Amino acid sequence: MSELHYTLITGASSGLGREFAIQVAKAGRNIILIALPGGATRLLARSLVAECGVDVKVFEFDLTDSIELRYHINYIIQHYRIDFLINNAGVGGTSAMINTSLERIDQIIQLNVRSMALLTHLLIPHLLKNERSYIMNISSMAAFTPIAYKTVYPASKAFISSFSLGLREELAGTGLSVSVVYPGPIMTNSNTTRRVISQGRKGKIGLLSTTRIASIALRRTLQQQPTIIPGFMNRLNHLLMGILPMRLKLRIVSREVKKEIPYTFSV
Template structure:
């Protein structure tokens, strides 16, 4: 591999927002290193982006919920690629009663959302620092701004991502590495998510987001050095204004109804 070529690394790249990030970056002519779970069509996506945009694209099909996998893929990327952009998009959530989930469910959310993001950033940072200009974008969520019952671990993990990103931005602000965080709301990323958004009523439908538009806006704002990217200002404003004693039970009741429907 010619280490003069620069690459953007995107996690969770096989579907949803991650796939949109990959497409938008390829359209800009950026070479890609894409990471996702096995058997989600990542090699086909790489081939498609190479064919359509003439970029170089490599893929790693691994499970980021396993710490050793994160360290192994970081090592391989550092040995083979010059990284100028890292988009930590991979994340998992869920809507369940906390006392009814297995221990592995809790562990997996923390491993992917918190540990994989932190470790991958830590391991690739020396590589990013070698570039003239480099960027890190971490994908948090509007859920970072309020605890929610029946989701419990997910909003807490996204609050971590928001805090981690802001702290790292401050630490690196005088270096060549710029750090940003985006807090999107619900996105119509697949048929199941779209159905759930449609069932949640007018406000959910009105504030839901298109992943392609979100990805395009995020990359644009990242390159403009926007430290906290807000793609849904109305929802963010409501969460910022409402006191915790209103929004916590309100959001929890909304999620409880979803659970009751699924039961």
């Protein structure tokens, strides 16, 4: 096994995962990038090696394939010393439940819930071998309330929140710290950009760049903070929404989310 330490990042080919890779590499840390085949992950890896002088390994496979997941993670923990896991991979979408395909529902559950839990389970014994190690799980502001026209997505993000905080308590007293991050709206691609714009000024409240979100999340995870809500407006929104009755909160949020439907790709 290599004596070098690595940060493992899932969903690393684009968006927030790509930004995590860039900032971790700039901090001088070696990284293992996991992403689907066919993206620009290997190009990103070559760029980070050249610019930052760190070691970068790339594994391209589908995290929802449990056989592939076990095979690759077992290989990784046999050959590389990991002391930081960033569970970033995830998928969502906006559509009425009746118009959402079974395949899409299954994909959200398989990626956001199942693969995140399995990957974490496989890596915990390995992470505990380090004097100090970290897990960062990416949830969402959507975790704080049910949302019509998303339904499965906020439920999956609520699972990540509950899972992370329960695991943190379970691992208290060890050298492994678990943090969960709740980003607000992010313009990671043309689809999400159209959806955010469709909500007008309300959709842009709490909007932060991937650069800013990644910077806050990394710093506070290394400070061992349990819950991380990047951005003052997102923290304020969480506080205010927490005061409202669930029925009213659900209606308000769902009404705004419904505006995204015409701008969402087929699901």
